[in-house]
């Protein structure tokens with residue numbers, strides 16, 4: 001394996017990530033991913049790069065049995081938060097496994113479904129991760145993966161404002177979010193690992209929040225950009241948030257902030 005995994009949140013990061021990104025955007029897209037994989041009663045499901053566990057929880061609700069669901073992530077802080085959120089949702093039987101996606105400590109052909117929401121782009125060994133997803137699935141097992149297709153307006157606002165304040169390239173840890181949006185590359189990764197019937201759809205997910213300033217503040221704190229702003233005074237922090245909001249002035253509706261993000265969903269069979 002070369003390089004380091006991206007999107008590594010520590011300390012309070014996972015809680016903020018859950019309150020902000022999951023509530024505003026990823027809870028809805030998790031339900032769509034679980035539906036795309038047609039998770040059904042009796043399915044054994046693994047959620048890879050599970051983060052705070054939103055996809056695992058969604059799969060457990062849909063399958064009706066939390067004990068058949070496993071979440072796996074390389075980040076122990078994310079997993080600890082995932083276990084707390086699952087217990088709060090009466091889904092304490094979900095199993096949590098700390099591992100790199102390229103080395104999953106599960107037996108061959110154990111799962112009916114492998115899911116990965118917005119995680120593959122952060123993995124240094126993407127081929128190894130797809131090979132592991134293939135290995136742990138049963139023959140005929142279903143794979144469903146999402147990655148962002150292009151840089152969203154939030155990403156553009158982050159890049160503009162962070163680069164302006166802290167120097168060009170400061171938003172690089174965030175740019176990784178959008179680094180796997182090429183449909184041909186995504187398909188090649190899956191078919192190269194042995195998956196068949198690869199099918200990729202393109203749609204738009206929204207980040208919605210009634211309080212735009214609270215959302216942007218949390219969106220940064222619950223992201224790899226948190227370290228960049230850690231030393232700012234309250235006044236400088238608030239100025240930064242206002243500048244980012246000004247860049248997003250077009251993305252509002254009567255319910256608050258509503259920012260679109262282009263997404264690819266790949267489904268395939270082992």
Ligand SMILES: C[S@@+](CC[C@H](N)C(=O)[O-])C[C@H]1O[C@@H](n2cnc3c(N)ncnc32)[C@H](O)[C@@H]1O
Nearest residue numbers: 005049050051073074075100101117119122123
């Ligand atoms: C943007 S978060 C997505 C989390 C979750 N899937 C969701 O939808 O909220 C990306 C996650 O990928 C995980 N990750 C990054 N590289 C990884 C790797 N090599 N193996 C396993 N997980 C990884 C990070 O720790 C982080 O939890």
